[in-house]
Amino acid sequence: MxxxxxxxxxxxxxxxxxxxxxxxxxxxxxxxxxxxxxxxxxxxxxxxxxxxxxxxxxxxxxxxxxxxxxxxxxxxxPETDWVAKVRRELAPVEAGRFFVHGSHDSDKVPEGCVALLIEAAMAFGTGHHGTTQGCLRALDRLIGAGLAPRAVADIGCGTAVLAMAAARIWPVPVIASDIDPVAVEVAEANLAANAMTGRVTCIEAAGFDHPRLADAAPFDLVFANILKGPLVALAPDMARAVAPGGAAILSGILNEQADAVAAAYAAEGFAETAREVIGEWTTLTLRRAA
CATH class of the missing domain: 3.30.70.260 (ACT domain)
Structure with a gap:
């Protein structure tokens, strides 16, 4: 049809x-x-x-x-079998210690990596997009630098690949939220596919506006892979939600928008510690003043 x-x-x-x-x-x-x-x-x-x-x-x-x-x-x-097309075109992705793959590539998982399974039918946030890949690489650098969070939040989680990556590394409370109820369902399905049910709390919320997020704050690490406008609007709430000395990984930012986003967060007490460009997208790593 x-x-x-x-x-x-x-x-x-x-x-x-x-x-x-x-x-x-x-x-x-x-x-x-x-x-x-x-x-x-x-x-x-x-x-x-x-x-x-x-x-x-x-x-x-x-x-x-x-x-x-x-x-x-x-x-x-044109009529297209999109799942079959995605399976053909989306090769596994390595981002630091993380290896994101579909079930059709389970036999390609390297030994010693942190493997995350995202099915082709749930392709948004598989790690192939420059924003998700940038966030995973930023997370890998923070792990290498010795970050030891007590609580983690993934705001605008999509498939929850970032929340799952954090939960695989640290046995701490991790909350994944999204404004889209379908994304929350997808996140729960991906947790089940990775045998991680219960390791991440998935909720429907706009930004930090949810009692579960309020109760779990402050967070030592927050991901927000969304868009420039929502990121700038979120900056004051981010400053309240991130613990002093805590980190925020921001993406969904076009390269020409990165300075404006960084400035909005600098005004709220965040210092930029890393910036990575992948294609047309920028990922920012920030630290809140201690």
Missing amino acids: PTFTAFTTLPGKPAAEDLGAAMERLDPEPTGVGVFEIEDGSGLWEVGGYFAQAPDAAALALLAAAFGAAPFAVSEL
Whole structure:
């Protein structure tokens, strides 16, 4: 069965959310609608939908005009077995002592490494993306430097690969949170696949806004692999949640955004101790003042 997509851009979150809601009422109905901020400083938002049959071009044109959006770009996607494609294209990844792989590559795990299994069907956060890989390499450096945390948090955990990596190293409380309930389910599934059920507490939360996070704070290590905007907004809460002398590993940052993120955290008492660029993405390692 073919899949059709229709995407547009427009300025401002309220208008984008209203357009997304209006798309839900189209006939034929979309199978899914997404509204995302474009993290390039333009102030534009992307609104898109997926359809099981070709969307009504006239209705899309009317919506774009009504909401002041750019004309919709409509495409037909080829039928693809995405899980099989991911399995073919995603080779195992080594990041310091960590080895991230799918079950189809279980026979390739090197001896002596810390292996983390992420299935191809749960590909976001497998370690192949420069942000996740940068966080794992930053974690490896902190381990080598002798970090011994009493509590760890993974904010915006996705697959929870970072939380699992920390839990494999240290027998301490680890909390993985995500604003997306599906991500929390994926995190729990990945823990089970790695025989780590119960080693990480998975919760649905926006930032640090959850009683379990409040009770477990302060944290000696926090991961936040999200995006520039949420990272900057999170800086004051991060300063309250990280213990004096504790570390924060931040990613989801385009290279040109790194200085702005570092400045926001410097204003909250964090010092940059390492910066790594992988492709177009930067990972920052910070220490809160003791």
